[in-house]
Amino acid sequence: xxxxxxxxxxxxxxxxxxxxxxxxxxxxxxxxxxxxxxxxxxxxxxxxxxxxxxxxxxxxxxxxxxxxxxxxxxxxxxxxxxxxxxxxxxxxxxxxxxxxxxxxxxxxxxxxxxxxxxxxxxxxxxxxxxxxxxxxxxxxxxxxxxxxxxxxxxxxxxxxxxxxxxxxxxxxxxxxxxxxxxxxxxxxxxxxxxxxxxxxxxxxxxxxxxxxxxxxx
DNA sequence: ATCCCGAGGG
DNA sequence: CCCTCTGGAT
Numbered sequence: 080x081x082x083x084x085x086x087x088x089x090x091x092x093x094x095x096x097x098x099x100x101x102x103x104x105x106x107x108x109x110x111x112x113x114x115x116x117x118x119x120x121x122x123x124x125x126x127x128x129x130x131x132x133x134x135x136x137x138x139x140x141x142x143x144x145x146x147x148x149x150x151x152x153x154x155x156x157x158x159x160x161x162x163x164x165x166x167x168x169x170x171x172x173x174x175x176x177x178x179x180x181x182x183x184x185x186x187x188x189x190x191x192x193x194x195x196x197x198x199x200x201x202x203x204x205x206x207x208x209x210x211x212x213x214x215x216x217x218x219x220x221x222x223x224x225x226x227x228x229x230x231x232x233x234x235x236x237x238x239x240x241x242x243x244x245x246x247x248x249x250x251x252x253x254x255x256x257x258x259x260x261x262x263x264x265x266x267x268x269x270x271x272x273x274x275x276x277x278x279x280x281x282x283x284x285x286x287x288x289x290x291x292x293x294x295x296x
Numbered sequence: 297a298t299c300c301c302g303a304g305g306g
Numbered sequence: 307c308c309c310t311c312t313g314g315a316t
Contacts, residue, residue: 109301126302127312166313170303205304224301242302266301275299290316 094253095234095288099264102284106263108214110134110189115190115215116182117141120150123175123202136162147179147188155182168175174202192216213259221224221250221258226269236289 112118115207117137140161144150144198150158159172178200182188190199190211197208209222219239223231223242231237237248253261272279278291286292 083298123302127300128314129300132314164313166300166315167302167311170311174303202303206302210301222301227299262301270301 088104088220089275092236095236095285096253096257096261097183097260098284099268101294103264106260108210108263109256110139110214112215113141115192115211116147117145118215119178119190119197119200119203119207119211120175122136122207123178124162124165124171126171126202126207127167133164136165147182150179151176151183153292173204173264174200177201178203190215192218205246209262210244217259219255219258223249223255224275225275227265229275230265230273231290232271233278233289234285 105200108118109135110121110125112121120140121133121137122152124136142159144153155176156231157174159168162168162171165171181200182190186236188197192212192215193231194205194208194212197203197211205210206222206224209220212218213220213222214277223246228242232240233246233251236252236259237245239245239248249261250258268285272283280286280289280292280295283289283292
């Protein structure tokens with residue numbers, strides 16, 4: 080128990096951020112988009128799937144419906160068929176089409192650049208809103224998804240299980256100019272090494288800072 | 297079988 | 307906190 084405390088004191092947040100930067104210097108959003116509207120739609124679609132599958136579907140969708148107005152011109156049924164391969168297609172179709180209506184009625188067809196308005200869109204929670212703010216507008220955000228949550232818990236950066244509480248703790252801990260990159264790096268790390276089931280601790284660059292590894296060995 | 301870069305609802 | 311929505315990959 081003493082060794083753990085010392086270990087954690089040695090490897091504070093700066094060390095973790097530094098290793099993350101060296102390990103995943105190019106971490107970035109892997110969704111394909113050309114403007115805030117496309118990113119908003121792609122991000123709503125990305126729940127419970129991979130970016131690669133979303134990109135396949137949006138390549139077709141954005142070609143046919145590049146604006147909220149165009150998206151409402153095809154039938155909901157046609158819309159569902161286009162996005163069907165990614166799953167959860169009925170819920171997502173309904174949310175996206177309602178979001179398009181809201182964008183037109185209350186935002187002149189533009190995607191709002193603040194969290195409060197974004198979260199009012201159906202199908203848009205903190206995570207989706209954060210991704211849009213960060214990647215479409217360059218506004219500092221550190222949205223917490225399942226990867227970020229899991230990795231932050233394991234590294235001892237937060238003990239909370241509620242994503243919004245974890246977000247608060249992380250943003251308090253990390254300099255604002257690093258929020259966006261850190262979000263992407265934690266996700267890459269969660270996907271590459273820090274898997275939900277079987278984390279690859281022996282080859283993890285963060286193992287010396289991580290309570291999971293140091294307490295297991 | 298079980299898991300995906302979630303959100304909304306009970 | 308738990309459940310459901312969905313299909314596809316593994």
